[in-house]
Amino acid sequence: AQSVTQLDSHVSVSEGTPVLLRCNYSSSYSPSLFWYVQHPNKGLQLLLKYTSAATLVKGINGFEAEFKKSETSFHLTKPSAHMSDAAEYFCVVSDVAGGTSYGKLTFGQGTILTVHP
Amino acid sequence: DTEVTQTPKHLVMGMTNKKSLKCEQHMGHRAMYWYKQKAKKPPELMFVYSYEKLSINESVPSRFSPECPNSSLLNLHLHALQPEDSALYLCASSQVTGLTDTQYFGPGTRLTVL
Numbered sequence: 156a157q158s159v160t161q162l163d164s165h166v167s168v169s170e171g172t173p174v175l176l177r178c179n180y181s182s183s184y185s186p187s188l189f190w191y192v193q194h195p196n197k198g199l200q201l202l203l204k205y206t207s208a209a210t211l212v213k214g215i216n217g218f219e220a221e222f223k224k225s226e227t228s229f230h231l232t233k234p235s236a237h238m239s240d241a242a243e244y245f246c247v248v249s250d251v252a253g254g255t256s257y258g259k260l261t262f263g264q265g266t267i268l269t270v271h272p
Numbered sequence: 273d274t275e276v277t278q279t280p281k282h283l284v285m286g287m288t289n290k291k292s293l294k295c296e297q298h299m300g301h302r303a304m305y306w307y308k309q310k311a312k313k314p315p316e317l318m319f320v321y322s323y324e325k326l327s328i329n330e331s332v333p334s335r336f337s338p339e340c341p342n343s344s345l346l347n348l349h350l351h352a353l354q355p356e357d358s359a360l361y362l363c364a365s366s367q368v369t370g371l372t373d374t375q376y377f378g379p380g381t382r383l384t385v386l
Contacts, residue, residue, distance in 0.1 A: 187372050198362055199315070199377040201274075206372045245314055251373045256322045257303035258366060258373025262314035 157182045157248045161263035169271045174233040176266045178246030181227065187249040187258075188229045190220055193265075194242045202244075205229060216240070241270045274299060276378035278363050284384045287353060293381045295346040295363030303327075304346040305375065306338060307362040315362055321346060353385045 162177040180186060187206050191199040203214025210222040220231045229246060246263040276297045285291050295304065303322045307315035320328035321340040329338075335357075337349040346363055360382050364375040 187374075189374070191377070196360070196380075196382065198276075198278075198379040199364075201374065201376065204372075204374055249373050249375075251368055251371045255327070256368050257305075257320050257327060258368060258375065259317065259320075259328075260315075260375060265312075265314055 157186065157250055157261045159246050159248050159261050159263040161244075161246050161266050163266050164264065165267045165269065167269040167271065168236045170238055171235050174231070174236045174240065174268065176231040176244050176246075176268065178229045178231065178263060179227050180229060180246070180248050182248060185224075187251075188220075188222060189247040189249065189260075190214065190218070190229075190231050191245045191247060192242050193245065199245065202231070236268075236270045238270050238272065241268055243267050274376045276363055276365055276376050278361075278378035278381050280381060281379065282382045282384075284386065285350065285353065286386050287355075289353075290349070290351045292350065293348040293361055293363075293383075295348075295365075295378055296344055297365040297376070297378075298344055299365060299367070299376070300343075301365035301367045301376075302343060303366045303368065303373070304340060305364040305366075306346070306348050307364065307377075309360040309362055309380070319348075350383075353383075355385050358383055358385045 158181040190202040205222045248261045249258045251258045306318040309315040319338045339347040360380045363378040366375040
């Protein structure tokens, strides 16, 4: 069974400072990992994904994440926070069973990012 | 284009009403999903359709009835809901490539049951 742990339920930063949102996963095989962002009362937007190619993954809006197999981590970073980054972020593992044409997602509990002026 | 659309954006209904939520995608994806999301929680999977056939029902009460009329459309029919069914309902679609499945989500329908 797969699981995802987001290590911080809330992160608060000042505008212009770096962002670090931490995620650890548990998977019995090489996983597909994602970060999604959700602004208040909106749907989930895909930020980036790791699918066993490059371990450093670049996403939209200046975000990137590094897959570290030895640490079972997939932390999300951004060099300089913007007010518009304030939202909830979900780390997600995807499982595609052999022979099927769909996946099942395992979500972390989410990290709420607050950005102060 | 990675757009999934959902209508309506907001829905208020009484416990005796019948209503439907609609989801549409034109990315050629053959898997479509319904999720329910309560406040301050991650989404929970309700149903999965693959090639227009119901593949997963996560023990959802029968007052929720999904329908996939064609490869682009997904409906969720609602009848005799309870106040605890109030939530954000999200639709998603995906196309599996190898062992990778990337799901794209719609903006959601905010449902309030009175």
